[in-house]
Amino acid sequence: MAALRRCVLLVHPSRPRERTYPLGLAYLAAAAKRAGALVLGCDLRIDPPAKLVELLRQHPFDYVGITALSTTLSEAAFIVQQVRRIQPASFVVVGGPHATLASRQTLQATRADAIVRGDGETPFAALLNGSLDVPGVTLRGQTPDDHVSVEPHLDRLPFADRSVFPLEAYYRRGVFGSSRRTNLIVTRGCPLSCGYCNANALSRGTFRLRSIEQVMQEVQRLRRDYHVDTLVLEDDNIGLDRDYALRLWRAFSEQNPRFRIDLPNGYHPALVDEELIDAMAAAGVRSIAFGIESLDENHRILLHRHFDLDRFLPIVAYAQRKNIVTTGYILIGIDGQSARQAIQSASSLRTLPFDMVHVSVLLDLPNQGQVVPSRTWKTVRAIMYVRIHLTPRRILRLMRLAAGSSRTDFDKPNRWC
Incomplete structure (x- = not known):
């Protein structure tokens, strides 16, 4: 008897102002299809939340894969809750940078069935084929180890599958401009x-x-x-x-x-x-x-x-x-x-020959430091030299003052990025 075909849903959490194609999930889709799975996708940056609910109600998914940055971990956890509510039997896997660098926290925060650390194509395909003891994968209840999946031969991977997240959908919505x-x-x-x-x-x-x-x-x-x-x-x-x-x-x-x-x-x-x-x-x-x-x-x-x-x-x-x-x-x-x-560093940016300068605030992340993007400046005006305690929030306030703007369109500082 032929094995039943696995049904997989891949989800990208909402992330305001991000204008990129979900390339990592497209690679995962290609690997899942190579493993014989039927794959559907939902990108909540361009799809309404109702689409996720609709997909979960219409299709019996064996596996749900979610990618998570540090800034989208709470959104990933909410997606897991939605899956549990509508399809409690689905096996939920979370991957991405935060799962790789903060495995224990990712498992605790999302309550996923498993996390994948590092390159996800090979471990995810192994999970679809029924393997649970997979390098780079930690199941809920297990203690995460330090192994990170690294694909040594990139040419052996299939091309990213851009049909699960159709490029035309991004073009129609003007995500990339013209x-x-x-x-x-x-x-x-x-x-x-x-x-x-x-x-x-x-x-x-x-x-x-x-x-x-x-x-x-x-x-x-x-x-x-x-x-x-x-x-x-x-x-x-x-x-x-x-x-x-x-x-x-x-x-x-x-x-x-x-x-x-x-x-x-x-x-x-x-x-x-x-x-x-x-x-x-x-x-x-x-x-x-x-x-x-x-x-x-x-x-x-x-x-x-x-x-x-x-x-x-x-x-x-x-x-x-x-x-x-x-x-x-x-x-x-x-x-x-x-x-x-x-602030002197920001002020001196006017002397540099760049067309644009992007100023960011350095914050801590798992394993190494990281930055939270703040704002791209064509010029920096009216720099104010104020002696204050150096915290990300106050630096952002100084940057707003330096730009001569009272608008609060800067990213709020977070512990995770």
Whole structure:
């Protein structure tokens, strides 16, 4: 007798103002389909809550998978409650960054049946096939261990399945403006240990590359099947292997017509030079964000963010001459930084050659520090030097005053990000 086909629901919690495609769940959908499952999806950032209830009432799901950031943990817990209320027999799995870095808290907060730590494709497929003793998986009632699932051979994974969360639904709602964009990753992990980032902990310090041939196959499929014209490369450290990066940009430059490419994830200033900028411009890169984090060399040393600022800034100007829009990421609230230093740092941003500067407040996260995005400033006006105790909330108040705005459109500081 043939085995019954598993039915799976994948859910992305609501997260106001986030404008990204659920790429991680799309990879999970592809792995689940490869395992023989029927997969449906619900993205509560664009779908109404009623859709989740409707799906749960219409389909008998064997498994429900939920991704969770630290900022969406409470929403993930509420989704679990909804599943328990309507389909108490469903096996609920929570994954994502917070489950990886704070396993015990995730289990306690969500009351899920299991959590997955690290790359979720292989562990989730194993769960669908009936295995419960899976590396990287902790069941409710068990004590989480330190194992993180790391997929060593990225080319063995199927392409992200963009039909479960249809790209057209995001385009129709204008989520990405007028462009037909989607996100893409060509590498996973990061071996660096920058003091504000947990990418190293999420991948146990590994760095893995997809073959350029496979990347080009995927982007050609995206153009053919979805008419994508813009790619957002969300890699943690795409420039770490310089030779690979050069070959990647040269492969993109051979695409006709070229894609528009955005690099939003804080490119390391030490890993870029004029030859790479030339290759990026030829490939179609039109925007790049650099993770400077601090103008103070001592603070950069504290954050393990090592580079020569004087050597780097002319490269920013060179990128602009190549029609690449540049953004600089800056942190305030670094250990040992006084309120005056933080505001002086914000004030000095006007002297930098970037098109935009993004100021963030440094907060603690599991395993490593992390930042809560605050606001992108084109300029910083009327800096006020006030001697106060340095707390995230007061720093945000100073930033509002510095911007000359009484609006409260800054993210509230949270313990988790």
